[in-house]
Amino acid sequence: RMLPQLEEHETEAGKERNVAWKRPVRASEDEGGAQVISYEGGEWAAADEDGAWVEIDLGAPCSVNKLKIHWWGTSYSNDYDILAEIDGKYVKVKSREDELREDESYNAWGVLEGWEGLTTKAKLEMRNGSV
Numbered sequence: 001r002m003l004p005q006l007e008e009h010e011t012e013a014g015k016e017r018n019v020a021w022k023r024p025v026r027a028s029e030d031e032g033g034a035q036v037i038s039y040e041g042g043e044w045a046a047a048d049e050d051g052a053w054v055e056i057d058l059g060a061p062c063s064v065n066k067l068k069i070h071w072w073g074t075s076y077s078n079d080y081d082i083l084a085e086i087d088g089k090y091v092k093v094k095s096r097e098d099e100l101r102e103d104e105s106y107n108a109w110g111v112l113e114g115w116e117g118l119t120t121k122a123k124l125e126m127r128n129g130s131v
Contacts, residue, residue, distance in 0.1 A: 019064070020122070024057040053125045061118030067094070069110040069124070076110070079128035086117035093117075 082094035
């Protein structure tokens, strides 16, 4: 099943830029994990979506003002957390309840507002796979 493509954005001189673009990725299952942010339309799949996770190393501390998840068809998680590595420790910064959908299309984007603290890594941890 297809799972999210992540985009994170940092405001720089009034313009947004994707700070996750082509950064190193680790995943609970390496089924295309590196493709999550490596090219337009990247995707990642996990055989067991319960407990699946994907982590992006941003390379340097960043202010994240938005995180977007591109859910694929009916493959999405209705229970997940977003963890951010801030000052060397992972903290929960967002969860599924914080997600807004850009639209109700088949391949909709989930959008989460940013959080406080300079983030060096972002991790999506899913507890409940496709619905």
